[in-house]
Structures are given as structure tokens and as C-alpha cells.
Amino acid sequence: MTMNATSTTAPVRAGRREWTALGVLMLPLLLVSMDVSVLYFATPAINADLRPSGTQQLWIFDIYGFVLAGLLMTMGSLGDHIGRRRLLLLGAAAFGAASLLAAYANSAETLIAARAVLGIGGATLMPSTMALLRTMFTDPAQRAKAIGLWSGVMTGGIALGSVMSGILVEHFWWGSVFLVNLPAMALLLVLGPLLLPESRQPAPGRFDWPSVPLSMAAVLPVIYGLKEIPSEGWHPQYVVAITVGLLFAALFVRRQRTGTSPLIPPALLRGRGFTPALVLNLVASLGMMGSAIFTTQYLQSVLGKSPLAAALWSLLPSVFIGVAGPVTATLVQRGVNRGYVVAGGFAAMAAGYLVFVPVGTDSLWLVLVGGGVLACGMIAIMSQLTDLAMTGAAVERAGTASSLLETSAEFGGALGMAVLGSIGTALYRHEMPASAPDQARETLGGALATAAHLPGGAGETLLAAAREAFIHGMRGAALAGAVILVPAALGAAVTLRRIEAAQK
Structure with missing residues (x-):
């Protein structure tokens, strides 16, 4: 059927x-x-x-x-x-x-x-x-x-x-x-x-094949540039890639607005709650991926755990996910306004970042707790925004609506890595001693590689300085993440509360 x-x-x-x-x-x-x-x-x-x-x-x-x-x-x-x-x-x-x-x-x-x-x-x-x-x-x-x-x-x-x-x-x-x-x-x-x-779709019309290369030309250069910036810096080729992608994005949007059978119909974006869900989903993904790049490095390069041990420890925050989903659904079913639930999710993510602020070079459980709080907030946000967007979209456009949500998450993740990763890297380089080797001043990974070739005392001194510098960068990025997420919480409370009230 x-x-x-x-x-x-x-x-x-x-x-x-x-x-x-x-x-x-x-x-x-x-x-x-x-x-x-x-x-x-x-x-x-x-x-x-x-x-x-x-x-x-x-x-x-x-x-x-x-x-x-x-x-x-x-x-x-x-x-x-x-x-x-x-x-x-x-x-x-x-x-x-x-x-x-x-x-x-x-x-x-x-x-x-x-x-x-x-x-x-x-x-x-x-x-x-x-x-x-x-x-x-x-x-x-x-x-x-x-x-x-x-x-x-x-x-x-x-x-x-x-x-x-x-x-x-x-x-x-x-x-x-x-x-x-x-x-x-x-x-x-x-x-x-x-x-x-x-x-x-009951009557789909012609598929808009010319929009396919346009959409790829819009997405890929931007994703590429944003993913490279945290490790390589704001080099001209990455800025050019993002700029080219944005230009193709403008052409893509123009075709969707003027085409007879667009890949992304403008009416979908005008649906009640759909565009706010996309924007908030992007911000939430920014917060989640922005934290992941620091917690992964912390477990391996600061605490010195093996990759497998670090991966196993990183699974612990995921346990909270099994609790956050049902609790969120129960709150909404009992009449709590969706806007307040999503706002609470953003507030939880901001709180998770604040847990990272007092982290030192031996704060495993603090990092795990912060990651768990972040994960809880993310699940609350993702489940409610997905439900809002998919409910608001016409059933015949369910695939298009889902793909837009996932694309916004991809952009948000890349943006989080670029913005928060760049902040952390800049603070790391500022804190590293000017006398440190160039490779060690670039990244913590570079410091680890350099220290391995130095005599015992010098290598340990360099590692200690690099780990302290990384912690300084992590704290700064955590504060920046909280600053980004708090306005998102307020925006979700106001915008989604009105949408929810209008639907009743």
C-alpha cells in the first residue's frame, strides 16, 4: 500500500x-x-x-x-x-x-x-x-x-x-x-x-536534476572549509572554499524560489515551526560537536589513555541518553510546552559546558559528567525539534524535510568545530611559551610528537606546558559554547512557545 x-x-x-x-x-x-x-x-x-x-x-x-x-x-x-x-x-x-x-x-x-x-x-x-x-x-x-x-x-x-x-x-x-x-x-x-x-508524493512532477550539482557545490566547499579551519587555521584556501560554497548556495536558493518543481519547495520552509527547528537544530549540533573535539583530545592527550580506553570511557555519557529521551517525551505528553522543554535542553547543554570550566589536568569524572549533561540536553532538543519539523511538514515531503534537518546538523557540527576549535587553538598558542618548538606551539598533538624526541626532563616540561595550555583553550571554548547556547535557550522558549500555543 x-x-x-x-x-x-x-x-x-x-x-x-x-x-x-x-x-x-x-x-x-x-x-x-x-x-x-x-x-x-x-x-x-x-x-x-x-x-x-x-x-x-x-x-x-x-x-x-x-x-x-x-x-x-x-x-x-x-x-x-x-x-x-x-x-x-x-x-x-x-x-x-x-x-x-x-x-x-x-x-x-x-x-x-x-x-x-x-x-x-x-x-x-x-x-x-x-x-x-x-x-x-x-x-x-x-x-x-x-x-x-x-x-x-x-x-x-x-x-x-x-x-x-x-x-x-x-x-x-x-x-x-x-x-x-x-x-x-x-x-x-x-x-x-x-x-x-x-x-x-502522489503527484511529484519532474525531478529537479540541475539542483543536484548546485546543492553539492553549495554544501561540500563550506563543510570542507569549516572542518579544516580548526587544525589548519584561517588559511586563504579555506576561506575561499567557504565563500565559493556560499555563492553556490545563493544560486541554489534562487533556483528553488523560481523553479517549477524545486528540490526544496519554499512552502516547506514557510511551514509553521520548520525554519526555527532547522536553525535551532544547527545551533544544538554546533554545541555538541564543538565539545566533542575537546573531550576526545582530553581523554587521550591530557590523561594519556589509549585510544580504545578513551573510546570506552567516552561511551559513559551516552548512558544518560537512555534516560533523557523518555523523560523528555513524558514532559511533553503531560502538557509542558515544547518551547520550554527545548529551552531546558539548551540550558542543560550550556550547563554541561560550564562543568568544563574548572577542569584541570586530572579531571576525568568532571569531563564525563559535563559530557553526559551535554548529551542529555542534545537528545531533548533533537527529539523535540525533529518531531516539530516532521509534524509541520506535509507527509508527501517527509523525505525532503528529514534531509534538511540532517543537513542543518552537518553544517552545525562543522561550524562548531570551526568556531570553538579555533578559539581553543588560539588560546593554546597564546599560552604556549615562545621558546617552545614551532610544532609544539601549533597543537597539543604536535607537542606530544615533539616531546617524544626530547630528553626526559625537557620532554616532560614541554608536555606539562602543552597540557596546561590545552586546558586553558578548553576552558575558553567552553565559556564561548555556553555564551552561544544561552541565547538559543531564550530564543527557543519564546519562538517555540508561540508556535505551540498557536497549534492548540
Whole structure:
């Protein structure tokens, strides 16, 4: 059966079939989010086996995220045109085939190509899962619960990916980190046609193919520039990349406003609550990724934990996610205004940043608590904004709406790394002694590498200074993060409260 927006029936409560289907959808979503970080521990083995050049190594890491971000809007709209279940199954087949190719890649070029196809598959899976969820759960309370689960799986998968890769590489060869995708994709291909309803636009019109390269030209240069700035600084090539991306973004917006069958219909953005949800989602992602770049370095480079131990410790804050989702849904169901709930989420994220301010060079539990509070706030925000945006969007545009939310999260994450990462780096360099070697004054990682080649006393002195400088930068970035998130809390309380009141 095909669902579309012409149905006038009242919301029907989902049963066992729909909840089972949700469980099936969670598997590919978990794996797509895990693939962002799954190469974390496999890199040394890949380097020894395939011997990639420095440029090839960067592409092995980055091509997946770039292709994923660049194609989200395209795939969301394509699913609305050809059917979200059909696109989901095509994406699962592509993701599974690319995983097999990546696992047995015998050259860096093959692995890069496989990772690119994985990004294409991921771009089809992410918006399709949310769009199908929107059509399966028409009861508002059940939909809110399902979206809360979706948000938790999405967030937890990124943290789980690095741990999973560490465990697999320790016991098997590096290709095993990709083979774990195959059973889940096979299960989706078997059960998807049986459990998932097909849904698409009833009269989609022509697909706007010229907007596809325009959207990629708008997204990719900006994401690239923002991701490189924290480590490389504000070099001209990164500023030029962002500028070029913004110019293409202007052309893309113009085409959407004037085209007869646009990829992103302007009416979607004018829907009640949709644009505020996009903006607030971007700010929340900025806060979450802005903190992640510091906590990861803190666990490894300041506390000196191994990569696997650091990844395992970083899973602890994710435990809070299992509590935050149900609590948030319960508050909204009991009549607490959504605007206040989202504002509370932003306030929690700001409080999490403030927990980082007194951190020293031996403050493991303080960092974990701060990360846990941040994660709780993020889940509260993400679940409610997703529910608001998907409820406000017409069912026939559920895929497009989902892809826009995910694209805003990609931009927010890159912006958080650029803004807060640059603040932390600037403060680090300011605090480092002028007599320190140039490499050590650039980054904490550079200081660790330099200290390893210095005689005992000099190396320890340099490390102590670098760790103190990093802590200083982390504190400054934490204060900046709190300053950004507090106005977002106020804006959410005012804007979403009015929207919620108008809908009643």
C-alpha cells in the first residue's frame, strides 16, 4: 500500500508491526552513524596494508562524510519522488555492496571509491528512515516516542563506532569493521518489503536534476572549509572554499524560489515551526560537536589513555541518553510546552559546558559528567525539534524535510568545530611559551610528537606546558559554547512557545 498526503483518516495507533518495523529501521541508522567513526582504530592496519599517501589517507577518512552531507538533500527529495521504501532498499543494497568492497579492498583507490559509495548509500538511508517513521506513526504521542528512539540511536552510533572498530581490529583484520554492516543490510532487504509501507508524493512532477550539482557545490566547499579551519587555521584556501560554497548556495536558493518543481519547495520552509527547528537544530549540533573535539583530545592527550580506553570511557555519557529521551517525551505528553522543554535542553547543554570550566589536568569524572549533561540536553532538543519539523511538514515531503534537518546538523557540527576549535587553538598558542618548538606551539598533538624526541626532563616540561595550555583553550571554548547556547535557550522558549500555543 502506498501512503500519501491525500488521506483524511484520523491518526491510527501503531501496533506490533510498526514497532517491529521501527526496530528494523534502527539497524541501518545505527550502522550509518557508526561509519562516521568506524575507521578510528583501523587506520594503522590500513596504512600498513595499503600504504596510502598522505592525501589518500585523508580521503579515506573524509570522503564518506563529504558525500553523505552533499547528497542528503538530493536523496531526501528523490525518496519523495520514487518512494521512500524503494530508495531505502536501493540504499541498503548499495551500502552492503560497498561494505563488502571496502572490506576486501586491495588498494587505497579501491577503499576510497568504496567509502564514497558508502556515503551515497548512507545519504539514502538516513532521510528515508525518518520519512518512513513519519508515515508509520500517525499518533502524535507514539510518533514522539519513535522519534526519541531514532534520535538516541543516531547519537549513540557515532560513539559506538570507534569502540566497535577497536574491538574488531584487536581480534580480526581491518576489513572486519565493514563486514558488520552486511547482516543488518541483508535483514533490511528481507524484512523491509514485508514490514515497511511504501510512501511517496502522489503527484511529484519532474525531478529537479540541475539542483543536484548546485546543492553539492553549495554544501561540500563550506563543510570542507569549516572542518579544516580548526587544525589548519584561517588559511586563504579555506576561506575561499567557504565563500565559493556560499555563492553556490545563493544560486541554489534562487533556483528553488523560481523553479517549477524545486528540490526544496519554499512552502516547506514557510511551514509553521520548520525554519526555527532547522536553525535551532544547527545551533544544538554546533554545541555538541564543538565539545566533542575537546573531550576526545582530553581523554587521550591530557590523561594519556589509549585510544580504545578513551573510546570506552567516552561511551559513559551516552548512558544518560537512555534516560533523557523518555523523560523528555513524558514532559511533553503531560502538557509542558515544547518551547520550554527545548529551552531546558539548551540550558542543560550550556550547563554541561560550564562543568568544563574548572577542569584541570586530572579531571576525568568532571569531563564525563559535563559530557553526559551535554548529551542529555542534545537528545531533548533533537527529539523535540525533529518531531516539530516532521509534524509541520506535509507527509508527501517527509523525505525532503528529514534531509534538511540532517543537513542543518552537518553544517552545525562543522561550524562548531570551526568556531570553538579555533578559539581553543588560539588560546593554546597564546599560552604556549615562545621558546617552545614551532610544532609544539601549533597543537597539543604536535607537542606530544615533539616531546617524544626530547630528553626526559625537557620532554616532560614541554608536555606539562602543552597540557596546561590545552586546558586553558578548553576552558575558553567552553565559556564561548555556553555564551552561544544561552541565547538559543531564550530564543527557543519564546519562538517555540508561540508556535505551540498557536497549534492548540
